[in-house]
Amino acid sequence: MKRSIGASGYDGRLDFTRKTADVGVTCQEHPCVNVYVPIELYQCHVQQYHDNRCVQCGKNLVTENFLRLHLEEMHNPFNSGDGIRYRCFEEQCDEAFYSHQERVSHAVKSHQYPESFDFDIVQNGQLFS
Ligand SMILES: [Zn+2]
Ligand SMILES: [Zn+2]
Ligand SMILES: [Zn+2]
Structure with a gap:
């Protein structure tokens, strides 16, 4: 589930109080709280910290593949016992x-x-x- 800047869940707050040279985004998404991210790094930041976050426990799985394995192994109620x-x-x-x-x-x-x-x-x- 990919999200882009401005999609729901992100309030799009930009920090324009700094000079234009280092304009950036104040990230409000868990686990960032008011973390300032330079605009040119923001996309990487979202990919690295927020795009593949588990909606059930909030952990960051970094890649889509790890997120899928995590969901299967940690949150699938049918995947417990010896069938694991x-x-x-x-x-x-x-x-x-x-x-x-x-x-x-x-x-x-x-x-x-x-x-x-x-x-x-x-x-x-x-x-x-
Ligand atoms: Zn963040
Ligand atoms: Zn999880
Ligand atoms: Zn292999």
Whole structure:
């Protein structure tokens, strides 16, 4: 579900009190509260922090694919018990696993994910520092 600047949920408040050179947007969306974002970075900011946010728990999943996995694994009431399947992080890959750990090994071995990758992102979303 893509949103663009001015779509519902965003109040479109622009901060014109600064000089035109650094005009920007004061982002009001969770988890930003009055975070000032330069206008040229605003689109990236929305993509990175708000476009793929879970509507159920507010966590930021960064990409559409992570958001879909998150919804399936965390919020699908039919996906609990022994039927649980962890699908590969890669959208084009059909592999599924019985444990998150198996999936992590697969991602590292088959898709060259770095060991330092934040694999818990599917459960936790992106952590804001
Ligand atoms: Zn923001
Ligand atoms: Zn969620
Ligand atoms: Zn895979």
